[in-house]
Amino acid sequence: MRTESELDGDTKMKIPKTFASLGFKYYRYLWISSALANSGQYSFTVAASWLIFSLSDSTALVGTAVFATMIPGVLFGPIIGVLVDRYDRRKLLTTALFFNACNTGCLALLSILGFITPWVIITSAFFLGICFNLQNTCTNATMPGLIPKNTLYNATALQGTISHGAGFLGSAMASPLLVFVGPESVFALCCLLYTGAGIQSLWIRTNQSTSSLGNLNARNFFQPIIEGFAYIRKTPALGLLIVMVFFHCLLTMAYTSLLPQFIRDDLGADSGIYGSLMMFIGLGAILGNLSTASISTPRGQGILYIITALASGVSLFLLGLTNTALLAFIVGLTVGASQAVFMAINLSFVLQRANDVFRGRVASVNFILASGAMAIGNFVYGSLSKFIPPKINMLSTGGTFVILTIVLLLISPTLRSLYKKTEQVKEKQVTSVV
Incomplete structure (x- = not known):
């Protein structure tokens, strides 16, 4: 791991505080690589969701595709966490990106040849999800080693502009191609974006230490996984933050599979409006993260964390109440901003509290x-959409998360400590010891 002075030597230019992390060249390479890869991910989601719905007229299959993209994180996440702690993170990242370039390139070719079916797309989404999990874990575990500690939230906020805000760039590129050319052109675009991301990742350099885990083999491979979960269990703040992000994603961010039906039935619109709404949600994420990236005090970040948690639920609730495309675009900006800022702050809090030895597994x-x-959430909500209209789902899940956040604020001192002054927290700890 490089020292603070070595990291300071990476930057040679004065840049605005909002973009402070981009002054460090290896983080800058990582950021550009992530921007390209996440734009590819969103472009894929736009094309795959609409194509599956067009071929099958089934929201359930759209939900299945989203499920296939995300479920590899559950199936393979623990193993990936150990690999990221044990092996060269940059090489793993590059491998994941080039594999996704091949995956989406093959999908484009199959679309051109006319061999595309919903289940071909779902299978492609599953492998895309495996590599996306590896890419995301490598990125998060690598970030703290590329920048000084006091810029970590700035780095996660800037990552938020692309991990969520890439929805703007990806959708902006994918939507006109989807409407005027066809889904095969969007899949080809994804291939180009992933290829560019892989090339950019080749320039990243880290001094990652892997000696702590030793040589992994069949006999001791699962021991590091158990140790990672034990570490989280013994660190209450980490446990709370991870629980919060689980419910946030389940109740406020699992609406992607509902959007095609919501736009068709409640807004009376077509694929162009679908892509545009995704674009506005991504734009909100960019604006939200950029407007808060310069907040450097722990208390300020803690207050913003609670505000955006509540705003995430409220904004989704309001989206369910919209009945015109214009209103949906306006509310979509708030949805994107609140969700992206919450996720960025949550990630920075997690990485700050995780020891580097366990960072890959915690991430x-x-x-x-x-x-x-x-x-x-996408699988269940999409499957139940014939019985529970999308707008009712948005109203109920958004409202539930607001209530859950308020309840946790009332009963959890750990959550409240995130926005208390440092002196107050230390005084409480001393009183507890006495």
Whole structure:
């Protein structure tokens, strides 16, 4: 791991505080790589969701595709966490990105040849999900080693502009291609974006230490997984943050499979409006993260964490009440902003509190519960959409998360400590010891 002075040597230019982390060249390479890869991920989601719905007229199959993209985080996340702690994170990241380039390139070719079916797309989504999990875990575990500690939230906020805000760029590129050319052109775009991301990742350099785990083999492979879960269990703040992100993703972010039916039935619109709404949600994420990236005090971040938790539920509730495309676009900005800022702050809090030896496994568990919650939510909500209209689902899940956050604030001192002044927290700890 490089020292603070070595990290400071990476930056040679004065840049605004909002973009402070981009002054460090290896983080900058990581950020650009993530921007390209996540734009590819969102472009894939736009094309795959609409194509499956067009071929099958089934929201349940759309939910299955989203489920297939996210469930690998649950199935393979613990193993990926150990690999990220044990092996070269940059090489793993590059491998994942180039594999996804091949995956989406093959899907484009099958679409052109006319061999595309919903289940071909779902299978492709499953393998895309495996590599996305590996990419995300490598990225999160690598970040703290590329920048000084005091810029970590800035780095996660800037990552948020692309991990969620790539919905704007990806949808902006995918929507016109989907409407005027066809889904095969969007899949080809995904291939190009992933290829660019893989090339960019080749330039990242880290001094990752892997000696702590020793050589992994069949006999001791699962021991590091158990140790990772035990570490989280013994660290209450980590446990709370991971639980919060699980319910946030389950109740406020698992709406993707509902959007095609919501737009067709409640807004009376078509694929162009679908892509545009995704674009506005992504734009909200960009604006939200950029407007808060310069907040550097722990208390300020803690207050913002609670505000965006509540806003995530309220904004989804309001989206369910919209009945025109214009209103949906306006509310979509708030949905994207609140969700992206919450996820960025939550990630920075998790990475700050995780020891580097366990960082890959902690980041993996965090991603497992986040992606697993969205996978389950999209699958269940999509499957039940014939009985529970999308707008009713948005109203009920958004409202439930608001209530849950308020209840946790009332009963959890750990959650309240996130926004208390440092002196107050220390005084309480001393009183407790006495």
